[in-house]
Amino acid sequence: MSVAAVPAAQVQALPSTRELSRRRAITRFRWSILGPLIALLVFVLMPVLFLQLYFSLHQWTVYLGTWWDAEYVGLELFQEVLTDPRFGWAVVRSLSFATGSTIGCFLIGFALAYLMYKPFRGQAFYYIIFILPMLTVPVVVAYTAEMMLYQSGPLNDLITRIIGIEFKPAWLTNPHIALPTVMLLEIWNWAPFSFIIMLAGLTAIPKEPIEAAEILGASKWRIFWEVQLPLLRPVIFLALVLRFLEAMAEFPKTWALLQGGPGTATETLPVYIFLTTWQYFQISKGAAMSYIVMLLMVVIVLFAIRLLRREKRSLDTMYAKAAARPQELA
Amino acid sequence: MARIELCNLTKSFGAVVAVKTLNITIEDGEFVVFVGPSGCGKTTTLRMIAGFEDPTSGEIRIGDRVVNDLEPRDRGLGMVFQTHALFPHKTIRQNIEFGLRMKKVPPAERAQRVREVAEMVHISHLLDKMPAQCSGGETQRVALARTLVTNPSTFLLDEPLSSLDAKLRRELRAECDRLHEALKRTFIYVTHDQEEAMTLADRIVVMRAGEIVQTGSPMEIYSNPVNYFVADFFGSPSMNLVAGEVLQESSASRFRSARFEVALPKHFRTAKPGATTLGIRPEHVAVTRDGKGDVELPVRLVEPLGKDTLLYFDSGTERAFVAVTEGLDMADIKVGERIALSLDQRRIYLFDDKGQRIGNAK
Numbered sequence: 282m283s284v285a286a287v288p289a290a291q292v293q294a295l296p297s298t299r300e301l302s303r304r305r306a307i308t309r310f311r312w313s314i315l316g317p318l319i320a321l322l323v324f325v326l327m328p329v330l331f332l333q334l335y336f337s338l339h340q341w342t343v344y345l346g347t348w349w350d351a352e353y354v355g356l357e358l359f360q361e362v363l364t365d366p367r368f369g370w371a372v373v374r375s376l377s378f379a380t381g382s383t384i385g386c387f388l389i390g391f392a393l394a395y396l397m398y399k400p401f402r403g404q405a406f407y408y409i410i411f412i413l414p415m416l417t418v419p420v421v422v423a424y425t426a427e428m429m430l431y432q433s434g435p436l437n438d439l440i441t442r443i444i445g446i447e448f449k450p451a452w453l454t455n456p457h458i459a460l461p462t463v464m465l466l467e468i469w470n471w472a473p474f475s476f477i478i479m480l481a482g483l484t485a486i487p488k489e490p491i492e493a494a495e496i497l498g499a500s501k502w503r504i505f506w507e508v509q510l511p512l513l514r515p516v517i518f519l520a521l522v523l524r525f526l527e528a529m530a531e532f533p534k535t536w537a538l539l540q541g542g543p544g545t546a547t548e549t550l551p552v553y554i555f556l557t558t559w560q561y562f563q564i565s566k567g568a569a570m571s572y573i574v575m576l577l578m579v580v581i582v583l584f585a586i587r588l589l590r591r592e593k594r595s596l597d598t599m600y601a602k603a604a605a606r607p608q609e610l611a
Numbered sequence: 612m613a614r615i616e617l618c619n620l621t622k623s624f625g626a627v628v629a630v631k632t633l634n635i636t637i638e639d640g641e642f643v644v645f646v647g648p649s650g651c652g653k654t655t656t657l658r659m660i661a662g663f664e665d666p667t668s669g670e671i672r673i674g675d676r677v678v679n680d681l682e683p684r685d686r687g688l689g690m691v692f693q694t695h696a697l698f699p700h701k702t703i704r705q706n707i708e709f710g711l712r713m714k715k716v717p718p719a720e721r722a723q724r725v726r727e728v729a730e731m732v733h734i735s736h737l738l739d740k741m742p743a744q745c746s747g748g749e750t751q752r753v754a755l756a757r758t759l760v761t762n763p764s765t766f767l768l769d770e771p772l773s774s775l776d777a778k779l780r781r782e783l784r785a786e787c788d789r790l791h792e793a794l795k796r797t798f799i800y801v802t803h804d805q806e807e808a809m810t811l812a813d814r815i816v817v818m819r820a821g822e823i824v825q826t827g828s829p830m831e832i833y834s835n836p837v838n839y840f841v842a843d844f845f846g847s848p849s850m851n852l853v854a855g856e857v858l859q860e861s862s863a864s865r866f867r868s869a870r871f872e873v874a875l876p877k878h879f880r881t882a883k884p885g886a887t888t889l890g891i892r893p894e895h896v897a898v899t900r901d902g903k904g905d906v907e908l909p910v911r912l913v914e915p916l917g918k919d920t921l922l923y924f925d926s927g928t929e930r931a932f933v934a935v936t937e938g939l940d941m942a943d944i945k946v947g948e949r950i951a952l953s954l955d956q957r958r959i960y961l962f963d964d965k966g967q968r969i970g971n972a973k
Contacts, residue, residue, distance in 0.1 A: 489696035492663055493754075497710035497761060498684040507709075511700040595700075 336568035343562040351565070358569035367545065368570065371553040372577075378464055378549055379528035385468035386524050387517075390475025395505075397476075398483035415473035422470050423537035427453065430462065453539060456546035463535050463547055467528060474527075475520045482516030483509070515592035522585040529578065550574055613674060613687075613764035613797045614639050615660065620669035622655050629655040631821040632669065642791050642798040646808040647818035648844075653801045654769055656818075660799065661690050661767050673765070684713075689763030691754045693770045697742040703753050704738040710761035728756045731793075732786065748779040755790070765797040772807065784810060805845045809833065817841050839966035842890050848933045850890045850960075853926055857887045857961065866961070869927030873905045876956040882969050890960035896934040897953045898922060898941060904951030908932060915942035924950070 296304070337358055341351035362368050393411055397404065414422075429436045430452040440448045452462045486509060494504045510517075532551040535541070541548035541556060548556070554574070558567030620633040630652040637643050645653040658664045660671060662683035671678050678686050697706050704725060711721045729735045732752045737745055745753065751771055758766060768787070772780045788811055791798050802808055808815050809829045817824045817832065817840075825837045836842035842850050855868025857875070864875040864882060866889050873889075875882070897904070908924035911931055920941045926932035934952060944950065961969040 489692045489694065490698050492661075492683070493690065493692060493696040493757070494698070494709065494713075495663075496661060496683045496686075496688060496690045497757070498713035499709070500684075500713075503713065508698060511698075 333568045333571060336565045337572050339565060341565050343564060348564075354565075358565055359573065362566060362569050362573055367548070368553065370545065371548055371550045374460060374548060375529055375550040378460060378467070378531065379525050381461070382464045382467040382471070382528045382531075383521055383525045385464065386472045386475045386528075387479075387520055389468065389472040390477075390520065391479045391517075393472070393476045394479035394483050398480055411476055412473045414470050417470065419470060419531075419533035420537045422466055423534040426462075426466050426534075427538055454543055456543045459539055459543055459546040463531075463538065466534050466538075467531055470534070471524065471527065475524055478516060478520040478523070479513070482513050482520075485516075486512050515589070515596045518588055518592050522589065526578070526582065526585070529581075614672075615765065615797065615799070616670075616672040617656070617660070618670040618672070620656065620659060620671065621667050622652075622659060622664060623667045628821055630659070630666075633821075633823060635816060635823065635826065637797060637799060639797055640795050642800065642811060642813045643816060644800045644802060644808040644812035644814075645816045645818055646802055646805060646844075647824075649803055650820075651818040652821040653803075653818050657767050657769055657799060657801045661688060662686055687764045688767055689758035689761055689765070690767040690769065691751070691758050691771045694774050696754055697750060697757070699742050701742075702738070703734065703740050703742065703745070706742065706753060707738075707757045707760050710757065714761065724760055728759045731759065731790075732756045747775050748783060751775065751783055752786070755786070759790070759794075763796070765799060768798065768800045770802055771800075773802070773804070780807075787811060806847060809845065817844065836960070837968055839888060839890070839962040839968075842960060842962070842968075846892055848893050848921060848935070850892050851896070851926075851932050852888050852890045852930070852962075853932065854886070854888050854928065857882050857884050859884045870908060871906050871926060873954055873959075875961075876959065878970050879959075879961060882961060883963070886964045887969065888962040888966075890962060891954050891958055893921070893933040893935040895955040895958035896932075897955070898934050898936050899951050899953060902951050904953040906954075907949050907951045910944055910946050910948050910950055912946065913942060913944050915939050922950070924952070 336348070336351075338353060338355060339348075339351035340354045340358070341348045397407060397411070428434065432449055432451045432454070436452075437449050450458055452458055490508050490512070491504055494508050499507065530551060531549065532555070535547050535549055535552055536555065539547045541552040550570075554567050554570050557563050557570060615637040617633050617635050617637075620630060621628070622630040633652075633656060645656060647653050655664060659666050662678070662681060666679065673686060673688075697703075698709065701709070707725045707728065708721050711724060716724070725738070726735070729738055732755050734749060734752050734756060737749060737753065742750060742753070754771070771787075772783050775783065784807060787798070787800070791811075798811075800807075800811060809832075812829055814826060815829055815832050816826045819840055825832060825841050827835070832841060833845050836845065839852065843852060853868050853871060855866055855871065857879070858865045858867055859880070859882070864879045866873050866875055866887065868889070908926060910922060911925045912923040914921040914923070918938070920936050920939055922934045922936065922941060922944065923931035924934070932952075963969050
């Protein structure tokens with residue numbers, strides 16, 4: 282940038298000393314911000330990615346020889362992964378887990394935010410309470426849940442007492458319920474995140490359009506539906522996208538609680554990759570899998586960025602201050 | 612029908628009292644302007660009438676109904692806000708239509724009425740645009756149309772023009788005036804701009820620190836201010852206010868300040884001697900070049916405006932003493948020149964040390 286700026290500046294008048302020192306300061310600032318990031322990329326991320334690529338193209342198993350002597354197998358491992366039905370199911374599980382928990386987090390987070398966005402007495406107290414789950418370490422969430430959820434455990438007992446009918450779902454051992462159970466834990470754990478984003482979004486909506494709607498005769502529901510929701514669209518997208526990406530990568534709770542079981546009922550992508558790599562020691566297959574998952578995530582992220590950009594643009598035009606333009610005669 | 616009464620209306624936010632026992636009756640069809648510096652409680656009052664703020668105590672009556680517990684939408688009012696109040700994601704047509712849709716007016720009638728009001732405020736060409744594509748003036752016209760279309764008994768306008776530039780402001784001011792004439796509805800208008808208040812109001816309510824200082828027609832407020840605050844607030848350029856003292860001598864009363872000594876008219880004979888502020892509007896100060904006058908002051912600044920020329924004199928205080936002269940005759944006066952001024956005796960105001968008006972000049 283600064284390099285490109287020099288010839289252009291020479292063509293025009295010579296820049297003043299003040300202008301030069303300003304440019305230098307901007308350049309310095311830019312590098313001091315970007316420098317560490319680039320270093321991280323070059324010295325940590327890139328080697329890992331290359332190593333990973335190397336592994337995914339060479340058949341290496343930990344207990345069979347050294348990794349630099351591993352046999353080159355081309356794209357064989359990728360083929361193996363892509364034709365592995367277990368991998369396919371892991372993708373399906375991860376996608377449904379992420380979708381379900383994202384929707385759950387969003388609905389609960391949004392509902393709480395809607396209850397909270399107008400100031401009231403004791404707001405800070407509720408805020409802290411609602412945030413608390415997010416501040417709990419996922420592994421702790423998992424172990425606490427394990428204690429709560431075993432079949433004759435406190436939760437089932439409590440529900441049985443309340444409704445007066447025997448209530449005994451096997452939260453953790455029934456293969457049909459196990460994944461939804463983890464999903465519920467994920468929702469409990471991360472709904473606060475959606476709550477914070479939606480709260481910020483709701484408080485940021487200017488109050489005039491809402492009051493205008495109110496005095497024009499709109500009910501609370503109408504105002505929500507016709508004014509608040511459309512104005513929140515960009516924020517909603519952000520909350521959904523961020524949560525979805527996080528949920529795709531959820532590992533600690535699933536692993537600590539069920540290690541992919543019962544059977545393969547909770548074997549999501551991160552769990553399957555971990556199992557392949559560190560339980561079956563198929564480092565190369567794990568690497569190939571990781572690459573495929575990474576590509577999948579890149580596609581999702583690019584799509585998300587496009588969506589977010591479009592939303593941001595529409596937000597910008599919505600709020601573009603008419604006053605910022607020369608005012609033609611009305 | 613839409614007579615609005617505020618009885619002992621009070622609003623406090625925590626320890627801060629924004630509005631103090633306000634009492635006023637606004638007649639049906641009247642154009643009332645609440646005016647005062649920011650923080651004087653005028654907007655809070657308007658928002659209480661609209662129903663966005665609950666009064667801490669006191670009553671609001673619309674017609675004969677106490678509306679304290681009614682939702683804003685049930686009060687039959689329309690409101691125009693300062694900024695940002697259009698729905699940014701709806702077209703102008705959808706914006707205007709919104710109120711009718713909420714009242715379940717059938718589509719054909721809706722379209723008809725939208726067309727009518729759009730014509731009325733000259734925005735027919737904008738109907739299919741988005742708010743972000745409209746200029747500031749257009750936006751406020753749309754806001755007016757959106758309120759008009761629901762046919763409210765009373766219009767509440769909260770500084771609707773303050774985000775516009777001077778020219779547009781004048782234009783839309785005329786528009787408001789025209790609408791009031793045409794609709795014969797009650798208008799309650801809040802502004803901090805004394806000029807808007809003067810030009811629009813049937814009656815001005817001057818507020819300060821949560822209380823009404825004075826109510827009256829623009830002319831009354833202008834020519835008969837009850838205190839220093841009102842005198843200072845209205846008029847542009849504002850009234851000359853010179854701190855000094857009143858001397859009661861055997862033959863006459865005099866006013867004396869640092870640079871300045873004038874005889875006072877007879878009706879100030881009863882004024883108590885002591886610290887006093889003299890006020891006189893710039894247009895009541897005559898500038899004479901022949902040296903004959905009540906006082907002689909050095910010129911600090913000359914501002915030829917074309918139609919008038921403003922002369923700023925050094926009165927010995929920070930605030931300049933201003934005189935208005937017609938045309939450009941005085942535009943060649945040099946800074947530092949000493950010029951004689953004569954004050955119109957009938958137009959001299961005096962304010963005591965608490966800012967209250969002394970005597971009643973007529």
